[in-house]
Amino acid sequence: MTDTRVFNIAVIPGDGIGKEITPQAQAVMEKATEGVAQFNYTQFDLGADRYLRDGVILTDEILDEIKKNDAILLGAIGDPRIKAGVLERGLLLKMRFALDHYINLRPSKLYKGVTSPLANPGEIDFVVVREGTEGLYAGAGGSTHAGTNQQVATEVSINSAHGVERVVRYAFELAMKRRKHVTLVHKKNVLVNAGDMWQRIVNEVAAEYPEVTHDYLHIDATTIFIVTDPGRFDVILTDNLFGDIITDEAGAVVGGVGYSASGNINASGEYPSMFEPIHGSAPDIAGQGIANPTAAILSAAMLLRHLGLEDAASRIEVAVEADIAEKGSTERSTEQVGKDILARL
Amino acid sequence: MTDTRVFNIAVIPGDGIGKEITPQAQAVMEKATEGVAQFNYTQFDLGADRYLRDGVILTDEILDEIKKNDAILLGAIGDPRIKAGVLERGLLLKMRFALDHYINLRPSKLYKGVTSPLANPGEIDFVVVREGTEGLYAGAGGSTHAGTNQQVATEVSINSAHGVERVVRYAFELAMKRRKHVTLVHKKNVLVNAGDMWQRIVNEVAAEYPEVTHDYLHIDATTIFIVTDPGRFDVILTDNLFGDIITDEAGAVVGGVGYSASGNINASGEYPSMFEPIHGSAPDIAGQGIANPTAAILSAAMLLRHLGLEDAASRIEVAVEADIAEKGSTERSTEQVGKDILARL
Numbered sequence: 057m058t059d060t061r062v063f064n065i066a067v068i069p070g071d072g073i074g075k076e077i078t079p080q081a082q083a084v085m086e087k088a089t090e091g092v093a094q095f096n097y098t099q100f101d102l103g104a105d106r107y108l109r110d111g112v113i114l115t116d117e118i119l120d121e122i123k124k125n126d127a128i129l130l131g132a133i134g135d136p137r138i139k140a141g142v143l144e145r146g147l148l149l150k151m152r153f154a155l156d157h158y159i160n161l162r163p164s165k166l167y168k169g170v171t172s173p174l175a176n177p178g179e180i181d182f183v184v185v186r187e188g189t190e191g192l193y194a195g196a197g198g199s200t201h202a203g204t205n206q207q208v209a210t211e212v213s214i215n216s217a218h219g220v221e222r223v224v225r226y227a228f229e230l231a232m233k234r235r236k237h238v239t240l241v242h243k244k245n246v247l248v249n250a251g252d253m254w255q256r257i258v259n260e261v262a263a264e265y266p267e268v269t270h271d272y273l274h275i276d277a278t279t280i281f282i283v284t285d286p287g288r289f290d291v292i293l294t295d296n297l298f299g300d301i302i303t304d305e306a307g308a309v310v311g312g313v314g315y316s317a318s319g320n321i322n323a324s325g326e327y328p329s330m331f332e333p334i335h336g337s338a339p340d341i342a343g344q345g346i347a348n349p350t351a352a353i354l355s356a357a358m359l360l361r362h363l364g365l366e367d368a369a370s371r372i373e374v375a376v377e378a379d380i381a382e383k384g385s386t387e388r389s390t391e392q393v394g395k396d397i398l399a400r401l
Numbered sequence: 402m403t404d405t406r407v408f409n410i411a412v413i414p415g416d417g418i419g420k421e422i423t424p425q426a427q428a429v430m431e432k433a434t435e436g437v438a439q440f441n442y443t444q445f446d447l448g449a450d451r452y453l454r455d456g457v458i459l460t461d462e463i464l465d466e467i468k469k470n471d472a473i474l475l476g477a478i479g480d481p482r483i484k485a486g487v488l489e490r491g492l493l494l495k496m497r498f499a500l501d502h503y504i505n506l507r508p509s510k511l512y513k514g515v516t517s518p519l520a521n522p523g524e525i526d527f528v529v530v531r532e533g534t535e536g537l538y539a540g541a542g543g544s545t546h547a548g549t550n551q552q553v554a555t556e557v558s559i560n561s562a563h564g565v566e567r568v569v570r571y572a573f574e575l576a577m578k579r580r581k582h583v584t585l586v587h588k589k590n591v592l593v594n595a596g597d598m599w600q601r602i603v604n605e606v607a608a609e610y611p612e613v614t615h616d617y618l619h620i621d622a623t624t625i626f627i628v629t630d631p632g633r634f635d636v637i638l639t640d641n642l643f644g645d646i647i648t649d650e651a652g653a654v655v656g657g658v659g660y661s662a663s664g665n666i667n668a669s670g671e672y673p674s675m676f677e678p679i680h681g682s683a684p685d686i687a688g689q690g691i692a693n694p695t696a697a698i699l700s701a702a703m704l705l706r707h708l709g710l711e712d713a714a715s716r717i718e719v720a721v722e723a724d725i726a727e728k729g730s731t732e733r734s735t736e737q738v739g740k741d742i743l744a745r746l
């Protein structure tokens with residue numbers, strides 16, 4: 057006898073290749089959880105097409121509907137027809153903030169069968185724990201004398217002890233399940249106010265985790281080590297903007313953001329968490345059925361793990377690893393990659 | 402008959418390997434300008450040792466002495482005995498701001514004979530024009546409830562049309578002498594206030610340079626392309642913090658920051674400009690006489706070019722290129738590298 061658990065999942069395919077890769081991720085989720093879980097999907101038509109059709113990006117009513125779900129599966133957001141930032145801020149960042157996604161979890165792993173642009177990549181297997189609700193993403197700042205020679209534009213990074221502590225704690229907990237090392241990345245020699253607070257809180261929390269070692273690197277030095285010695289990292293802990301930057305660089309050294317999943321996690325469980333590939337909507341290849349759904353499928357695995365379906369999550373990851381090891385460099389359609397991974401489950 | 406021009410040069414060897422590499426750079430400057438220029442050096446004892454001895458980092462009086470010079474040659478600043486940021490902000494950044502070094506010029510070139518960590522680096526030859534007096538480096542920001550669970554720490558990025566326009570203009574002028582392409586790097590989909598202003602001013606200035614093409618990249622995407630396609634860049638134009646980050650990453654892909662020079666330039670000529678390697682004081686290898694002086698020597702070449710000694714500057718660069726091509730990977734002492742480059746002049 058099995059207990060089938062039922063989950064409500066909000067699906068937001070979004071823009072460009074988001075629409076093509078999301079169904080593959082859903083198919084894999086289904087198969088991997090057969091007999092143990094059942095998903096009721098609610099599709100949300102959000103993104104560029106919707107915005108161009110009726111001007112809606114994300115209303116409070118839609119947000120309330122989304123909140124009724126246990127988790128969110130997102131494809132990708134962004135469209136060249138729309139001014140950069142409008143959808144990103146109005147939809148993606150709005151969800152991260154409204155749903156208090158304070159952990160932005162981004163694993164970087166170099167899979168066997170993937171070619172890194174590095175000559176000697178070595179083993180790469182680290183996770184970036186990026187803060188998701190503060191820093192320069194707070195939307196604070198403004199302009200005076202806009203459009204003139206006297207314009208002054210500001211951007212304010214807001215960091216609270218509350219916001220920092222919860223992500224620091226998460227990073228140390230995660231390190232306990234991994235190789236027990238946390239690297240704080242900041243720029244505390246220049247951004248002294250925020251940097252000192254991050255370091256203080258890391259030191260305080262670290263005292264509760266005597267088994268976990270920790271060190272510190274400036275963001276600039278970090279971009280060097282990601283290229284020259286990525287194997288040194290286990291858990292990287294950093295703020296919203298620095299996390300944005302280094303996860304893209306990390307995606308590049310593990311052979312492309314096409315293999316990089318992410319979770320926007322509300323670890324307190326108050327709101328549904330959201331899972332998405334770190335790549336964008338790739339308008340240049342959208343509509344051709346050639347986008348690689350691997351990052352979306354790995355995001356679905358993260359979603360399952362978050363829901364407590366650890367076994368299904370691991371089985372997807374094992375299937376993806378095997379698929380990449382065997383077929384990594386073969387050109388395949390979006391659907392074919394999905395099918396190949398399904399077949400391994 | 403030759404006209405010997407006389408210049409006053411402030412020399413600040415600074416900390417760690419700074420003290421070892423600076424004399425080599427001076428020797429090369431001397432030799433390359435024999436008969437055309439004469440330098441009166443004033444050594445400034447600034448950095449960690451001075452600070453530990455008498456508490457002085459940089460007084461207004463010392464700054465006034467420094468201002469009397471035509472240019473500044475700096476080694477490196479930073480010492481593990483002193484809290485991160487104290488010397489960097491009190492000395493290095495203080496000079497950049499007090500001397501209005503609004504252009505931070507950082508060429509990235511992969512020299513023949515240098516091994517890049519990239520498997521297929523291709524040709525890499527771009528220059529980052531980093532703004533030097535604004536942004537998150539302005540020192541604006543603060544903390545409330547410091548040290549408590551209620552602490553809020555802010556960092557404010559301040560950007561003025563004046564500050565942005567002068568660096569944009571410099572980048573387009575520089576592009577005219579190069580491959581005529583400018584890439585603006587920012588994060589305008591999130592940092593809308595500053596990002597929109599940067600983009601507006603780039604568009605306005607670009608209209609005056611019809612021969613120069615320009616495009617835009619987000620900072621996160623830029624860190625990908627520096628690894629996957631660095632050959633696409635000619636002139637990268639960016640703000641203070643983004644410039645700090647990508648020049649270190651760029652230094653890594655061209656085989657290490659040991660080959661990367663930089664100029665902190667007051668292009669209006671009101672104050673002396675300052676030239677320094679982008680690498681730090683490397684306390685781990687300091688005192689052993691094994692630090693590579695190449696970046697310091699290339700910084701001296703930039704200094705000479707800034708003083709109008711173009712011919713000497715080019716001759717140093719040619720000598721350095723030849724030296725690296727022949728001996729790039731050989732282990733040599735600091736002094737030996739200096740001697741080898743001198744011998745080629």
Ligand SMILES: CC(C)[C@H](C(=O)O)[C@@H](O)C(=O)O
Pocket residue numbers: 144145148149300334590591621
């Ligand atoms: C699209 C953009 C707003 C977003 C970010 O900056 O967080 C993206 O780059 C990411 O990393 O998820």
Ligand SMILES: CC(C)[C@H](C(=O)O)[C@@H](O)C(=O)O
Pocket residue numbers: 245246276489490493494645679
């Ligand atoms: C030492 C530090 C303050 C400095 C900076 O951040 O500008 C350094 O990293 C650089 O790039 O010159």
